[in-house]
Amino acid sequence: MALEKTIYIGPFIHCETLTELDIAVHGMIGVGEDGKIAFVVRDVEGGQLSAPDGWETAKIVQTPDHGFFFPGFIDTHIHASQYPNAGVFGKSTLLDWLNTYTFPLESSFSDLEKAARIYNRVVARTLSHGTTTACYYATVHVPATNLLADVCQSKGQRAFVGRVCMDRLSPDYYRDESVESAITATRQCIDHIKKIDPKFDLVTPIITPRFAPSCTDETLKALGDLHHETGIPCQTHVSENKAECQLVKEMFPQSQSYTHVYDEAGLLTQKTILAHAVHLTKDERALIKQRKAKVSHCPASNTALTSGTAKVRTMLDEGLTVGLGTDVSGGYTSSLLAEAREAIFVSRHVAMTDGDDAKLSVEEALYLATRGGAKVVGLENRIGGFEVGKDWDAQMVTLGGVGDTVGLNQEAGLVEIFGGETWDDKVAKWVYTGDDRNTTAVWVKGKLVHQRPGFKP
Ligand code: GUN
Numbered sequence: 371m372a373l374e375k376t377i378y379i380g381p382f383i384h385c386e387t388l389t390e391l392d393i394a395v396h397g398m399i400g401v402g403e404d405g406k407i408a409f410v411v412r413d414v415e416g417g418q419l420s421a422p423d424g425w426e427t428a429k430i431v432q433t434p435d436h437g438f439f440f441p442g443f444i445d446t447h448i449h450a451s452q453y454p455n456a457g458v459f460g461k462s463t464l465l466d467w468l469n470t471y472t473f474p475l476e477s478s479f480s481d482l483e484k485a486a487r488i489y490n491r492v493v494a495r496t497l498s499h500g501t502t503t504a505c506y507y508a509t510v511h512v513p514a515t516n517l518l519a520d521v522c523q524s525k526g527q528r529a530f531v532g533r534v535c536m537d538r539l540s541p542d543y544y545r546d547e548s549v550e551s552a553i554t555a556t557r558q559c560i561d562h563i564k565k566i567d568p569k570f571d572l573v574t575p576i577i578t579p580r581f582a583p584s585c586t587d588e589t590l591k592a593l594g595d596l597h598h599e600t601g602i603p604c605q606t607h608v609s610e611n612k613a614e615c616q617l618v619k620e621m622f623p624q625s626q627s628y629t630h631v632y633d634e635a636g637l638l639t640q641k642t643i644l645a646h647a648v649h650l651t652k653d654e655r656a657l658i659k660q661r662k663a664k665v666s667h668c669p670a671s672n673t674a675l676t677s678g679t680a681k682v683r684t685m686l687d688e689g690l691t692v693g694l695g696t697d698v699s700g701g702y703t704s705s706l707l708a709e710a711r712e713a714i715f716v717s718r719h720v721a722m723t724d725g726d727d728a729k730l731s732v733e734e735a736l737y738l739a740t741r742g743g744a745k746v747v748g749l750e751n752r753i754g755g756f757e758v759g760k761d762w763d764a765q766m767v768t769l770g771g772v773g774d775t776v777g778l779n780q781e782a783g784l785v786e787i788f789g790g791e792t793w794d795d796k797v798a799k800w801v802y803t804g805d806d807r808n809t810t811a812v813w814v815k816g817k818l819v820h821q822r823p824g825f826k827p
């Protein structure tokens with residue numbers, strides 16, 4: 371369906387650099403019928419807007435008081451199938467958590483009706499949090515994985531959808547039978563997405579070895595070959611938990627490190643997303659940098675499962691590309707805004723031992739959630755900020771009731787705006803006290819994909 375040319379009027383905020391926001395208080399952004407940004411006016415003269423030639427009849431969408439446009443969030447690591455377990459992890463750590471909570475849940479996705487119910491919920495919920503792009507792990511089941519791709523497409527969320535591969539150290543009731551069956555099933559999921567979205571315009575398949583311990587050398591190698599043959603991206607976990615790292619050492623004695631296991635299989639490339647990266651050595655970070663592979667930082671999960679504190683400042687200083695991942699349900703929240711907050715707090719815990727330089731600022735956390743994530747998924751030329759030619763993947767944030775002048779009502783959630791705040795203050799209040807009640811509307815490729823009650827498109 372063709373989109374209407376639309377002019378978005380009001381403040382817009384996006385990340386200029388890792389440390390700086392660009393805040394345009396009197397902004398105006400034109401989005402064409404192709405869903406791409408056609409023009410950006412940073413400072414509408416005298417606050418008076420006049421549509422450029424050819425845009426006189428365009429539709430207008432204007433922010434309410436204390437509203438602004440912000441790029442959509444990019445969740446670089448989330449297990450869609452684990453959504454029902456968000457918040458349920460007790461005192462477990464990674465390896466017992468997988469056996470106790472995760473494998474039993476994921477195995478139940480042989481039931482396609484259950485899969486449909488959960489996948490519809492998780493896509494609707496992440497959209498409501500302003501997540502316009504998500505890198506999903508599904509399960510081993512081909513029909514349910516294909517269904518997740520269908521749900522992303524029908525709800526309009528940009529997504530990477532991965533069928534999980536695991537043919538070793540996995541329970542009898544939930545595993546791949548063989549290398550061949552893992553590869554065949556992965557190809558079937560790739561073919562399905564080729565059918566529903568031939569150019570991978572919205573939904574892209576992603577090759578997904580669960581993690582080194584749950585794959586035989588042969589499967590890792592075969593998936594590496596497939597990655598090179600097809601150019602399709604790949605995602606996996608690395609160096610999340612100390613017991614896991616020890617296990618990898620024992621299972622792959624010939625490899626120099628956990629990261630080398632992936633490299634030797636051909637799975638460490640510029641199209642690889644590595645989740646967690648908590649306990650990497652300096653050599654591993656150097657190898658990741660050399661291969662231009664990307665890191666998904668998952669602070670909520672790393673804290674919940676007491677995996678450790680990833681050294682984000684070190685990774686950034688060393689030139690690694692980092693984005694944020696909720697890692698539901700190792701992580702308890704499906705909100706990338708909450709994840710940004712967790713990233714800031716975890717960095718403060720690191721700072722308490724490593725020094726103040728480790729602290730991430732609000733601006734840096736928002737960068738990781740948008741531009742950083744865009745680089746992680748290889749779409750930095752299409753999403754992550756407001757520049758001409760980029761897709762309109764955006765959220766309207768309102769720090770007050772929709773259409774309300776004083777932000778102290780229920781609809782506004784917890785963010786209270788008293789009137790004297792600078793825009794920097796408002797953004798900080800959003801990051802620390804905001805939630806989905808502040809996410810008034812969400813667009814992907816120019817299409818409205820979520821709205822709060824009261825929003826008038
Ligand atoms: N490592 C292997 N599988 C998983 C998973 O499902 N979640 C997390 N956090 N780590 C993993």
Ligand code: FE
Nearest residue numbers: 607645697700
């Ligand atoms: Fe994970």
